[in-house]
Amino acid sequence: MPTDTSKPMKLERYNSYIRKVHSTKLLNASSKFLFRVTLLIALVLILFFTINYPPLSDNTHSAPHHHHRHSFLSTSLFSGSSLVGGAAWEKQVRHSSTPRRVNGFSVLVTGAAGFIGSHCSLALKKRGDGVLGLDNFNDYYDPSLKRARQNLLSKHQIFIVEGDLNDGPLLTKLFDVVPFTHVLHLAAQAGVRYAMQNPQSYVKSNIAGFVNLLEVAKAVNPQPAIVWASSSSVYGLNTENPFSERDRTDRPASLYAATKKAGEEIAHTYNHIYGLSLTGLRFFTVYGPWGRPDMAYFFFTKDILQGKPIDIYRTQDQKAVARDFTYIDDVVKGCLGALDTAEKSTGSGGKKKGPAQLRVYNLGNTSPVPVGRLVSILEGLLNTKAKKHVITLPRNGDVPYTHANVTLAYKDFGYKPTTDLASGLRKFVKWYVNYFGIESKHSKETQHFDESS
Numbered sequence: 001m002p003t004d005t006s007k008p009m010k011l012e013r014y015n016s017y018i019r020k021v022h023s024t025k026l027l028n029a030s031s032k033f034l035f036r037v038t039l040l041i042a043l044v045l046i047l048f049f050t051i052n053y054p055p056l057s058d059n060t061h062s063a064p065h066h067h068h069r070h071s072f073l074s075t076s077l078f079s080g081s082s083l084v085g086g087a088a089w090e091k092q093v094r095h096s097s098t099p100r101r102v103n104g105f106s107v108l109v110t111g112a113a114g115f116i117g118s119h120c121s122l123a124l125k126k127r128g129d130g131v132l133g134l135d136n137f138n139d140y141y142d143p144s145l146k147r148a149r150q151n152l153l154s155k156h157q158i159f160i161v162e163g164d165l166n167d168g169p170l171l172t173k174l175f176d177v178v179p180f181t182h183v184l185h186l187a188a189q190a191g192v193r194y195a196m197q198n199p200q201s202y203v204k205s206n207i208a209g210f211v212n213l214l215e216v217a218k219a220v221n222p223q224p225a226i227v228w229a230s231s232s233s234v235y236g237l238n239t240e241n242p243f244s245e246r247d248r249t250d251r252p253a254s255l256y257a258a259t260k261k262a263g264e265e266i267a268h269t270y271n272h273i274y275g276l277s278l279t280g281l282r283f284f285t286v287y288g289p290w291g292r293p294d295m296a297y298f299f300f301t302k303d304i305l306q307g308k309p310i311d312i313y314r315t316q317d318q319k320a321v322a323r324d325f326t327y328i329d330d331v332v333k334g335c336l337g338a339l340d341t342a343e344k345s346t347g348s349g350g351k352k353k354g355p356a357q358l359r360v361y362n363l364g365n366t367s368p369v370p371v372g373r374l375v376s377i378l379e380g381l382l383n384t385k386a387k388k389h390v391i392t393l394p395r396n397g398d399v400p401y402t403h404a405n406v407t408l409a410y411k412d413f414g415y416k417p418t419t420d421l422a423s424g425l426r427k428f429v430k431w432y433v434n435y436f437g438i439e440s441k442h443s444k445e446t447q448h449f450d451e452s453s
């Protein structure tokens with residue numbers, strides 16, 4: 001009987017079968033594991049990109065911390081509806097910036113769709129300077145008013161690039177296309193009381209945005225001279241009267257004021273290190289046609305016409321709160337005067353070559369008016385009684401009064417305000433009833449309104 005050799009063979013086959021099964025199982029298990037890990041990584045990556053690279057249509061100011069990535073994309077591809085960097089876009093930029101007078105300026109106006117920005121842009125263009133606007137059209141107040149100002153500017157051949165101050169590549173691109181002689185930097189997060197609701201927006205525009213602009217301006221060749229908007233609010237708790245540029249400005253009463261004061265210090269630094277010519281203008285409660293709807297004179301007019309109550313602030317010790325309300329045309333003259341007397345920056349290639357001009361001026365009206373008086377003037381112009389709530393000034397960053405000494409601006413560029421509050425408000429109301437199509441005896445009186453007034 002042959003010996004059964006099949007047993008060890010079978011055993012061997014069985015063992016090898018078991019090994020195979022195990023290794024296949026192992027293989028199956030490890031490939032399943034690998035597959036799951038890959039899936040997980042893919043999901044994590046998708047999540048990461050969704051969070052960090054929002055779609056292009058995203059609103060830049062709704063998500064400040066995403067801003068840099070977003071702006072990189074928007075700069076590389078689109079800004080608003082026009083292709084940034086494209087031939088047609090460059091042509092528009094150049095055309096808008098080219099002066100039409102001998103020795104005319106090429107001015108980059110930031111915040112050109114804003115109140116003071118739009119008025120200054122028109123004034124510069126009318127006298128033959130080249131003007132390019134930059135504005136992010138944010139929705140701090142109704143952007144349709146900014147669009148309307150943009151339309152007005154485009155009728156005068158002024159192009160506004162839609163973009164943010166914090167968009168470094170965009171700013172660099174603009175300076176690549178145009179060797180701006182001047183920057184009139186008016187883009188900012190304005191408003192004293194809103195700083196308590198949205199403090200970060202002040203840091204983002206008034207500090208980070210300003211630094212970004214200065215970084216670009218110091219690096220370009222030639223460096224432009226910069227005139228920019230500071231604020232009367234830097235005087236804060238100052239008690240000297242009237243306010244002079246020599247007074248203390250180290251006690252701001254609001255974050256808004258603190259960011260403007262920070263701007264003045266930052267200006268000092270860039271002037272000192274890089275030779276940038278810098279002029280800060282401390283505006284005093286500027287008002288007029290095409291004004292800002294967040295300001296008291298504007299929303300008082302709206303509320304009075306709609307029969308809504310208005311709050312009139314009084315100080316803690318029940319004194320009237322007063323402002324040195326300054327009419328827009330006077331401020332525009334001040335801005336142009338500052339530009340005309342701005343000396344050239346002295347640096348080149350990011351290096352200082354010699355001392356450069358550093359200035360600060362008050363641009364006010366020199367006659368403070370109590371808020372109650374502002375309301376009576378409006379009541380007269382609107383022929384409607386206001387529902388007045390007189391309340392004690394809430395702790396909201398407001399200061400009790402402002403009053404400008406403008407001797408310095410007068411001495412250096414002949415600044416002389418000529419419009420009193422009653423005449424200025426008359427012009428504002430005339431614009432207001434026309435712009436909003438309000439049917440009253442006022443609109444009949446003003447049928448022949450000139451939209452650029």
Ligand SMILES: O=C(O)[C@H]1O[C@H](OP(=O)(O)OP(=O)(O)OC[C@H]2O[C@@H](n3ccc(=O)[nH]c3=O)[C@H](O)[C@@H]2O)[C@H](O)[C@@H](O)[C@@H]1O
Pocket residue numbers: 190191192230231232233234283284285286294295296297310311312313321322323371398
């Ligand atoms: O001069 C400036 O530097 C500042 O002027 C204005 O700030 P403000 O003077 O507070 O102007 P409004 O907000 O229009 O207020 C005008 C006056 O009305 C008062 N007010 C405001 C709102 C209100 O409901 N009731 C009221 O009595 C304020 O206390 C203030 O005295 C601008 O809003 C700032 O952007 C600018 O920088």
